[in-house]
Amino acid sequence: MDDMSAAPATRPKLEGVAYGRPQQHPNDTLTRVGPGAPCGEYMRRFWQPVLASRNVTTRPREIRILGEDLLVFRDGSGRPGLLYPRCMHRGTTLLYGHVEPDGIRCCYHGWKFAVDGTCLDQPCEPNGGLNRDAARQPWYPVQEKYGLVWAYMGPPDRMPVLPDFDNMELEEGEEYFAGDNSMGAHGDPNGPEVVPYSWLHMNDNVMDPFHVQVLHSTFSVVHFVKEFEVMPTVDFEYITNGVIYKAYRKLDDGREVDRISTWMAPNIMSVPSVLLTHGRSNGLGFSVPVDDSHSRILMTMRMKPNVDFRRGAGLANMKPWSQMTFEEHQDAPGDYEAQAGQGPISLHSEEHLATSDRGVAMQRRMLEKDIKAVMEGADPTGVYFDEGHVIHVPSGNFYRG
Ligand code: FES
Ligand SMILES: [Fe+2]
Structure with missing residues (x-):
């Protein structure tokens, strides 16, 4: 096996072949969510959305x-x-x-x-x-709040308040539109309600502004709007209870836009309009663990009735996800394909996080620190005990000038 001298001198040296590669494994601390597991106990310290209110009958x-x-x-x-x-x-x-x-x-x-x-x-x-x-x-x-039914599944003496989010206060004529069928992953009302992969896949996705330029804009079809074809300049920043990114783009028509997206511990996201319309984000999303290898993406938005929030987005013109053939999924993959493609639980030990993954690394660092804090008897970042606590959500698309 190691008798290299037997090889002819002209044979190219084979480097980096798959043979003999080390066995890889997920990050158990971040992905095991059952009772007693460190992440499971951590997640149980927060109110978690269960289903949209209208589906609890x-x-x-x-x-x-x-x-x-x-x-x-x-x-x-x-x-x-x-x-x-x-x-x-x-x-x-x-x-x-x-x-x-x-x-x-x-x-x-x-x-x-x-x-x-x-x-x-x-x-x-x-x-x-x-x-x-x-x-x-x-x-x-x-x-019940914001059109969702929420549960607290943690120790009774540590039950926090279910906070208010300052972007969710209804304006004149608005209502909450909540969804619990993982549309955030596949965009299809008839797609799978539960997605067959760890909650961490979607959670990572939210602090990943670069996949918007590739997966959603230039790789195959335009899922949202063409403006995302511009590669953004991105800053990541910790906020009190999470991480934000600021993605700056100078568009072809000269307009300049800052897109701020927010992740809040433990699994909350506020992604601004995917049509890149000006203004603050009017919604929240959640990557809720079903078990270690399945999750449910819930969302709630405040909107005027009869507004199709996807109108104008590339998605609205596409064949519904559940009607696409396998080859069509290969030709035009989206978040579902990319995230299911990571496997039921990603093998984190074989990842190669790069500069563009700084947001993901920051999130995971905060999660690991707080999981450890919970194991040591403390309360994690992002739980509040003062009635009426309001969380500030900085997300939005903001055009300069
Ligand atoms: S009442 Fe007997 S099993 Fe429920
Ligand atoms: Fe995405």
């Missing part, structure tokens, strides 16, 4: 989030609930339960639970259950 549905299988529903009085799905009596799923004004009733023996897990009825027991006050179906606190 009196029809119970199963949902996996942070590696836990749960049941989400809305009781007959309009209160959303998130329960452990196995009935505490003898373990059948509450998926077949029926919703009543004050809770959900298990199909098997009729125990009824409120959205906070309290047991309201045990019809097979004498007097509806003399000890039923001692019974409690495991539950998580939920609340």
